[in-house]
Amino acid sequence: MKKTLISLSLISILTSSLLFADKLTNAEKKALMQGHTTVIIPTAGDLANSLKQNKNLHGIQWDRFIDVKIDPSKKYKTQKDKALHLGAKGADAYFLAIAKNSSDLEAVANGINTTLTKIRVNKKALRNIIGQENLKSLETEVKAKRWSSVLKKIAKLKDDIQFQFEKANKQSLKKLNNIGGWIEGYRIAVEGFNSKYSQKDTSVLIQTSLIEVLTKDLKSIDSYGKKGEILTLLNSIHTILGKAKENTLSKAQVGELSKLLESAKSFL
Amino acid sequence: MKKIVIGFMVVMITILNLYAGNVNEARAKAYIYSRLMQRAGYTVGAVKGEYLSNGNSITYSRYLYSGNNYVVIGAGDETVSDLDVMVYDSNWHEVASDNDTSNATAVKFYATHSGTYHFVTKMYSGHGYFFQLLGWK
Numbered sequence: 322m323k324k325t326l327i328s329l330s331l332i333s334i335l336t337s338s339l340l341f342a343d344k345l346t347n348a349e350k351k352a353l354m355q356g357h358t359t360v361i362i363p364t365a366g367d368l369a370n371s372l373k374q375n376k377n378l379h380g381i382q383w384d385r386f387i388d389v390k391i392d393p394s395k396k397y398k399t400q401k402d403k404a405l406h407l408g409a410k411g412a413d414a415y416f417l418a419i420a421k422n423s424s425d426l427e428a429v430a431n432g433i434n435t436t437l438t439k440i441r442v443n444k445k446a447l448r449n450i451i452g453q454e455n456l457k458s459l460e461t462e463v464k465a466k467r468w469s470s471v472l473k474k475i476a477k478l479k480d481d482i483q484f485q486f487e488k489a490n491k492q493s494l495k496k497l498n499n500i501g502g503w504i505e506g507y508r509i510a511v512e513g514f515n516s517k518y519s520q521k522d523t524s525v526l527i528q529t530s531l532i533e534v535l536t537k538d539l540k541s542i543d544s545y546g547k548k549g550e551i552l553t554l555l556n557s558i559h560t561i562l563g564k565a566k567e568n569t570l571s572k573a574q575v576g577e578l579s580k581l582l583e584s585a586k587s588f589l
Numbered sequence: 590m591k592k593i594v595i596g597f598m599v600v601m602i603t604i605l606n607l608y609a610g611n612v613n614e615a616r617a618k619a620y621i622y623s624r625l626m627q628r629a630g631y632t633v634g635a636v637k638g639e640y641l642s643n644g645n646s647i648t649y650s651r652y653l654y655s656g657n658n659y660v661v662i663g664a665g666d667e668t669v670s671d672l673d674v675m676v677y678d679s680n681w682h683e684v685a686s687d688n689d690t691s692n693a694t695a696v697k698f699y700a701t702h703s704g705t706y707h708f709v710t711k712m713y714s715g716h717g718y719f720f721q722l723l724g725w726k
Contacts, residue, residue, distance in 0.1 A: 358648040358707065364634055367725055371654035371703070469630065476632045484636075524655070530679070530705045531652040 360534050362499040365412035365506025366476055368525070369419040372510060377519045384420035386512035387413045388586070389428040395587075401545050403440045404486070404494040407433065408501025409589040411479050416509050418463075418471045426463050426471070430456060433478075442489045451481045493545070496538040500551065503535055505589055507558075508582040514570075515579040523570040526578070532559050547588050557581050618664035618693070619720035631660055631724030638720040639710075641672075646711035651723065653700045661708060663721040665692035670715035679704035690714075694721075 372378055397403045410433050417426040434456050437448035448456075459474040479502075486495035507528070514523055536555050539548060561577055562570075570578075616638065623633045639647050653659060665672045674694040675686040684706065685698040694710065710721060 358650045359637070360705075361637070361649055361651040361723075363652045363654070366632060367634070367654050367657060370632075370725060371656045371700075374656040472632045473627055476634055480634070480636060525703050528652065528703070534652075 362503065362531075362534070362538075364415065364476065364479055365502050365509075366415040366418075366472060366479075368506050368510055369415045370472070371525060372513065373419045375522055375525075377522050378513065378517060381513045381517050382420060383416045383509060383513060384422040384425055385516075386509045387416060387425065387429075389413070389425045389432070391432060397436070397439070399546070400440060400491075400494060401497050401542070402547070403436055404497040405501035405547070406589060407436045407440065407482065408498040408503075409505035410436065411475065411482075411498075412502045412505035412509065414475050415472070415506070418468055418475060421466065421468055423463050423466055427460065430459055430463065437482075440494070442485055442491060442494075447482065447485060450485050451478075455481060493542045496542060497545075500535050500539060501589055503531070504551070504554070504582070504585050508585055511575060511578045511582055514575045518572045518575060520569050520571070523565075523575060524568045526570055526575070527562050527565050527568060529559060529562050532562070550584075550588060554581060554585060615664050615666040615669075615718045615720045619662070619722055622662045622664060622693075622695075623722050623724075626660060626662060626722065626724040629660075629726075631658075631726045633722050633724045636720065636722050638718060640716075640718050641669075641710070641712040642716045643712055643714065646709055649708045649710075649721070650705050651708070653703065653706045653725075655700050655703045657700050657725045658697070659700060660695070660697045660724045661721060662724075663694040663710060663719050665712075665715070665719040666717040667692075668715055668717035669712065669719060671713040672715075672719055673711045673713055674721070675709045675711070677707040677709065678702070679706065681707065692719075 369383070372381075372383070397406050410429055413429050414426060414433065417429060434448065437451070437456075438446045440447040442450055455474065455478045459471065459478060462470045462474050482498065483495055486492070486498065507526070510526060514526065532555055536552065536559070539552055539555070542548060558578060558581060561574055561581070564574065619636065623636075626633055637649060641647060661674060661676065663672060663674055669692040671690045672692050672694050673686070673688050674696055676684045676696055676698060678684050685696040687694045687696045690713075692715065700706070708721070710719065
């Protein structure tokens, strides 16, 4: 009954009369293509969910590729380092949710909590700004193993973090948070394909246009010590993807990507 | 059953109308929509809010992954009369559109391939703020 009402509500919103269809003219399309558009970076959750739905990839244990322990020798000194790291941990959280690994996800959530206390926005710890509620409800859902809900909580937390960066005009932190999330999500995806190669499905790894957007974002960030290293990584990935044939990657190319992305572990 | 459903819809519309005149009306509607999307199994991702004047449009682009189902829902404030959304793939082929004459938009589609998709929101009539949500499952 409840489901019927929810479905009906959605249908009522979704139902639209096509009688008044007034589509874009070719001239309008052209203008839009040439004009400025706002680019939204997808989350690692989108990617993880897409991989989960692919039957050819069933059996891959995505959590195998995630190291929940933080190397004590790693220092996240600057706010930018922390934002990048936070993005990467968010990606880990998504993949652990897909892998239904509650113990590792709890560990990652704790790490996210700690990092949130160390990132300061307008002289306040980010955790205090966004509140404890999000993290607590995430923990509750993880413990209850309500995986669909866990994904939603992670997405909400990610959105809140991004919103606070935006509100405080911390564009560089917002961008690095996205870049960290993308690199880590992509690394995990590549590791998955490296362990279970499926040629036609490698098209999901050919994210050339997205890498170009991330590269542009990274270039716009001033005085960041790891910028050169990350740009080199993105450029190298872009080069390999440029060699793709028929929108797929060979096993050797996936192996190359895997080796390249190994270096990302040192700065994420 | 029919009465319950109609009653439920009336309650929904009433709740939405309660927000009329509020500066945050569009945001509040979007929030309600996001709850409905979540209950339908979608994880709500990007939330964007913008002001649009009559006849103008705005385009968001986002990389989408194959195999996912996506839904895009937008809500305008009380001064928005007709808000439409059109979704195009990376080659600018139309994937989905909502061209009705209301101040809310909603489209649902399946991503057959990964790539950059474009979401064009047009203010056909009226002006004002709108909030747009994207969900995936």
